[in-house]
Amino acid sequence: MPTSCILGPAAPRVLTVPGAQGRKPRAENRGPKPKAQSPKPQRIQPRSYHGQNVEMLISPVLALVLFLIGGVAGLLGALLGLGGGVFLVPFFVLVLHMPMHMAVGVSLITVVGTSSVVSAGTAGRRLMNLRLGMTLEVATSAGALMGGIVATTLSARTLQGLFGVVAAATAAVMLTRLDRRNVRPIGTGTQPGRLGGRFYDPESGGEVVYSVRRLPLGLAASFVAGSISSLLGVGGGIIKVPVLNAWCGVPLRAAAATSAFMIGVTATVGAFIYFWHGDVVPAIAAAAVLGVLAGSEAGFVIAARARARWLKLLMAAVLFIVSGLMLARAVV
């Protein structure tokens, strides 16, 4: 039965680097189908994916589960302006017991999809700062290349621990920025300079003009964001946006749009490395991408009318819990 591997009995703990224990003959997975013996949810066994044609094993049920999980992650991401990765990876690892490297690889692919769709939507409003974005992209993609190479040498345990730390930091940053408003009042006399920008802000009803300060700091933050992206399967906006906003003088909405734009090429760099390393099961990625995109569409509709403060508090709490679970997974 094609589904027996994925709907298998209690799978061994999956904490090692994918592939390290893999490559056993497929025949091992073909025992009599154990039916409904385990109350555990669907699990993906490591030895049934690395270097194997697992696409054939994806059942309609698993595809639906992945789509729904992607949908929830995309929804939460869009509500918070975070991107779905920070929720998707823990879902995959903690609920589906997916190997960490596979979770990161699949998540990176969904990040690419989200970036393209979101940026296609914002294009034409001058909200994305293309020149600033393309300058910082040199740093994010270099960071992503380094992070991706390093990630292939790290154990799942290390990556999970790092994820726990970054999730906690993300929640902390969110809490400190609860009352941050979008508009940063700027005198009309400002010259945008070579990297600055201007856009119409409906909230204040005027044109916002800004110039970019402390570019080296922005580049450094972008490099870190790029490495984190490849290591953990997130976009990295949580690092770039606050830095660009607080220290480089970029208004929040422009910083968020520019970051969402940069994330596409950044995550592509990481995704290519994971993909060719064999960590991405195409069918799993396909279901997750479609779920995340559907979820984030819904999220944008809801976000337009939701109270951001309450949401952020709730999500910070969720992130702290996720962080604790991932850390526990790394340590135990």
Place this chain on the structure above:
Amino acid sequence: MSDEELDRLERVVGRVLRIGSLTSTSILAAGLLALVVPSFAPARTIIRVGLFVLLLTPVARVVASVVEYVRDRDWLFASLTLIVLVIVLASMLVGISHA
């Protein structure tokens, strides 16, 4: 770079991203459908193609930007985007060599 040039760049970038994301999601949806509904369609190949279109969309956007910058004789930004392109290509090579 003038405002008109910047607006044109934004239009080109937006168009590339829109076409890429629409194409890739359609292909992925078709592939998944072929996978879960038993059929003769080569589901695995369709899904792989969909993922490649998805991953190549930002790359196509970078290529389009290089072309636009060269057209505007903005050599600084042409070089910066070219560096990004080289890094993306390097990631493919790294991935393949690690495979």
